[in-house]
Amino acid sequence: MRLSKALLFVLFFLNVLAVAQENPYLFPIRPGQQNYLAGTMGEMRGSHFHAGMDIKTGGASGLAVLAAADGYVSRIKVDGGGYGNALYIAHPQYGTTTVYGHLLKFEGAIAEYVLKNQYQKKSFSVDLNPEQHMFRVKKGDVVAISGNSGSSSGPHLHFEIRNAQQVPINPLKLGFNEIKDDISPTVQKIALKTMNNSSRVEHQFGYFEFTPSRLKNEYSIAKTIEVYGEIGISLMGYDQLNGVPNRNGIPNLSLSLDEREVIQIVIDKVPFDITRQVLCYRDYGVQTQGSSNFQKLYIDDGNELDFYTTDGKKGILSIRDTLLHHVDIVLSDVHGNESTVKFKLKGSRPRVTAIKNDVNFKPIRQQVNNNTLVFMGKKAEHNGYFAHVYANRMTYELSSSYYVNDYSVYLWDLRIGLPDSIELCGEMIYPKLEMTVPSGADFKYYKKEFDLHFYKNSLFDTLFLKTDYMDELANDREFFEISDAVYPLKKNIRISFKPQLSYAARDKVAAYFTSDLKNFSYEGGRWSGERFELYTNQLGKFTLLTDTIPPVFKIVSQNSDSFSGYISDKHSGIKSYELWIDGEWILMNHDPKNNFVWAEKLDKSKPFKGKVRLKVLDNVNNEIVYTTQIN
Incomplete structure (x- = not known):
C-alpha cells in the first residue's frame, strides 16, 4: 500500500515535532533507571537559591558521571568549599552549559590536566578554562566520578543546566523520566502580616501564623480570620518526590482573592547576580528567630526578582470593608502535582x-x-x-x-x-534608634565606638539603625551592636571599630560575629591605624578577639605512598597549608568539612622520601610546622 505525499508530509512533520520536544539531555547518573533527588532547583538555601538539582548516589561516592550531551569542557574548578570538584561542559548546539559538582575525581586526561595545573600553580584550589579543542566529549561519556567534595552535607551529584547567559534553568522542566513524582506539595502553615500600622489581623498588629487542616491535597483554615487594611500572606511548606523523604522547594504558587489572581510566582531560572534576593523572598526575620522558611506571596520592598506576575499591588491584599472575602492559594510542582489552600477573611474595622x-x-x-x-x-x-x-x-x-x-x-x-x-x-x-538609613543611598554614620558606611547597594529597605556598645571587663572583651541580625543586608557594609580596650598582640586580632556573646564566628578585618576595619554582609553583634593559638595537625599516615592527616583551628580557622618533601612542593588535597588533608603525587611512580615539612597557617597567621623523615 502506497502512502500519499500529503500523508507522508504529515507523518514527517509529526516525527520532527516529537524529536524537537524530546529532552536532548542524558540523565548524568544511571540513565534509564529511576533516580532520586535530595534537592531541586530554586529551593531557599541560606543566602541563595539552589541553582540545580541534587541527585542521590545511594549515600556513597563512586558512581560514573556521564556527559549530558555532546560538547567540550569549558571550565574546571577545584575548591575546598562550594561545588568542590566541579566540571562545566559547554553545548554549542543548544547554547547551554551543564555543571557537575561535588565530584570525587575527574576522569582520564581531564584529571591529568588538573593535577598538572595544580602543581604549576602550587595550589590545591584552581579555576581553569581549557581551550575548546582540548576536551571534547560525547553524550554518555564518563567524565567524572561522583563524590562529596566541597560544601556538601553528603555524597550526591549537583547537576545544573545553564542558558547562554549562564543563568541556571530548571532541569526537571525538560522531563527526565528517571525522576518520578506524583506527590502534591505539602502545606504546613499560613502566615498573615500587617503591612502598616493601620492594618490589623484579628484586631492586632504584627505577624500571625495559622495551621490549616488537610483533606488529601486540599487544605483549609476553618476559622474566618478578621482583618483590616493591607495584609501580606506567606506560606510554609514543601514538595516531595517519589521514594525519598527529602523536603524540596515549591516552584509554582499563586494567590487569589475572591477568584481574582493577585500574584503568581514561577521559579524556573535563578540568575546568580540576584540570588541573594532570597533574603527578601523568604521571611528572613521569622527564619532567623528559629522558625522555618516562609515564602512570601507578595513582593516586599527591595525585592528585584522577576519570578512574579502581579495585579499591580505586589500581591498585598487591601481590605478596608466589612465584607467576607475568599482566599485561594494554589501550589504546584514541575510535574503538575497540585495542592490548594482555601480560607476566608472578614473585613472588620479595628477595635480598641x-x-x-x-x-x-x-x-x-x-x-x-x-x-x-x-x-x-x-x-x-x-x-x-x-x-x-x-x-x-x-x-x-x-x-x-x-x-x-x-x-x-x-x-x-x-x-x-x-x-x-x-x-x-x-x-x-x-x-536606642539613632538614625534612619535609606536604601539606595551612600550613607555614613559616626559614633564614639565605631563608624559605619552603608553603600548604595547595601540595603534592601530602609533601616532604622539601632546601635549599642558594652564592655565585659572580666573577660577583657567589648561588644559592638549594629542593629539586629533579623535585618538582611543586600551587599557589604564597612564597620570601622574604634576599640575602647587595648590589644597587645594587634597582629592576632580579628573581628568575630556573635549571637549570644558566648559563641563566635570569624569575620576577619584588618587594622588601619588605631581603627579596625571590617567589611561584612550581616548586622548584629561583633567583637574583637585575639587568637594566639596555632592550628593543630594530627598525622594519619606517612610512608612512601601516602601522607595524610587532620588540620584544625578552633578560633580564626585555617588560612593555608603547604607540604614539602625532600625539598619538593607536594600537592595537599583538602576537605575542610572533615578537616582532612592528603598528599597527591604528580609522578605516581616516584615514592615519597626524605625530609617532610608541613606548614599550616590560621587566618591571623599563627603557624604550626610539622617535620618528620620518610625513609
Missing part, C-alpha cells in the same frame, strides 16, 4: 479591645516591625492611657492602639521621627 484571653500573646517591651515601633505596658489607671513619645525635640501624646489581655499596645510610626525616649506609666523606654 482586641482579645481579652489570648493564650498565644507574648508581651514585648519594644520591637521594630517595618516602619512601626511597637511597645507595650500594663494597663494604666491614670494618664488616660497615654504614652509620651519624645522625638524631633517635641513631646507627642500617643494613645494605645488596642489592648490584649492586661496590656496596652502602642504603635508609633517611625517615619514621623525616631524617639529618644518614651515615658509610659512613670517608666522610661529607650529605643
Whole structure:
C-alpha cells in the first residue's frame, strides 16, 4: 500500500515535532533507571537559591558521571568549599552549559590536566578554562566520578543546566523520566502580616501564623480570620518526590482573592547576580528567630526578582470593608502535582479591645516591625492611657492602639521621627534608634565606638539603625551592636571599630560575629591605624578577639605512598597549608568539612622520601610546622 505525499508530509512533520520536544539531555547518573533527588532547583538555601538539582548516589561516592550531551569542557574548578570538584561542559548546539559538582575525581586526561595545573600553580584550589579543542566529549561519556567534595552535607551529584547567559534553568522542566513524582506539595502553615500600622489581623498588629487542616491535597483554615487594611500572606511548606523523604522547594504558587489572581510566582531560572534576593523572598526575620522558611506571596520592598506576575499591588491584599472575602492559594510542582489552600477573611474595622484571653500573646517591651515601633505596658489607671513619645525635640501624646489581655499596645510610626525616649506609666523606654538609613543611598554614620558606611547597594529597605556598645571587663572583651541580625543586608557594609580596650598582640586580632556573646564566628578585618576595619554582609553583634593559638595537625599516615592527616583551628580557622618533601612542593588535597588533608603525587611512580615539612597557617597567621623523615 502506497502512502500519499500529503500523508507522508504529515507523518514527517509529526516525527520532527516529537524529536524537537524530546529532552536532548542524558540523565548524568544511571540513565534509564529511576533516580532520586535530595534537592531541586530554586529551593531557599541560606543566602541563595539552589541553582540545580541534587541527585542521590545511594549515600556513597563512586558512581560514573556521564556527559549530558555532546560538547567540550569549558571550565574546571577545584575548591575546598562550594561545588568542590566541579566540571562545566559547554553545548554549542543548544547554547547551554551543564555543571557537575561535588565530584570525587575527574576522569582520564581531564584529571591529568588538573593535577598538572595544580602543581604549576602550587595550589590545591584552581579555576581553569581549557581551550575548546582540548576536551571534547560525547553524550554518555564518563567524565567524572561522583563524590562529596566541597560544601556538601553528603555524597550526591549537583547537576545544573545553564542558558547562554549562564543563568541556571530548571532541569526537571525538560522531563527526565528517571525522576518520578506524583506527590502534591505539602502545606504546613499560613502566615498573615500587617503591612502598616493601620492594618490589623484579628484586631492586632504584627505577624500571625495559622495551621490549616488537610483533606488529601486540599487544605483549609476553618476559622474566618478578621482583618483590616493591607495584609501580606506567606506560606510554609514543601514538595516531595517519589521514594525519598527529602523536603524540596515549591516552584509554582499563586494567590487569589475572591477568584481574582493577585500574584503568581514561577521559579524556573535563578540568575546568580540576584540570588541573594532570597533574603527578601523568604521571611528572613521569622527564619532567623528559629522558625522555618516562609515564602512570601507578595513582593516586599527591595525585592528585584522577576519570578512574579502581579495585579499591580505586589500581591498585598487591601481590605478596608466589612465584607467576607475568599482566599485561594494554589501550589504546584514541575510535574503538575497540585495542592490548594482555601480560607476566608472578614473585613472588620479595628477595635480598641482586641482579645481579652489570648493564650498565644507574648508581651514585648519594644520591637521594630517595618516602619512601626511597637511597645507595650500594663494597663494604666491614670494618664488616660497615654504614652509620651519624645522625638524631633517635641513631646507627642500617643494613645494605645488596642489592648490584649492586661496590656496596652502602642504603635508609633517611625517615619514621623525616631524617639529618644518614651515615658509610659512613670517608666522610661529607650529605643536606642539613632538614625534612619535609606536604601539606595551612600550613607555614613559616626559614633564614639565605631563608624559605619552603608553603600548604595547595601540595603534592601530602609533601616532604622539601632546601635549599642558594652564592655565585659572580666573577660577583657567589648561588644559592638549594629542593629539586629533579623535585618538582611543586600551587599557589604564597612564597620570601622574604634576599640575602647587595648590589644597587645594587634597582629592576632580579628573581628568575630556573635549571637549570644558566648559563641563566635570569624569575620576577619584588618587594622588601619588605631581603627579596625571590617567589611561584612550581616548586622548584629561583633567583637574583637585575639587568637594566639596555632592550628593543630594530627598525622594519619606517612610512608612512601601516602601522607595524610587532620588540620584544625578552633578560633580564626585555617588560612593555608603547604607540604614539602625532600625539598619538593607536594600537592595537599583538602576537605575542610572533615578537616582532612592528603598528599597527591604528580609522578605516581616516584615514592615519597626524605625530609617532610608541613606548614599550616590560621587566618591571623599563627603557624604550626610539622617535620618528620620518610625513609
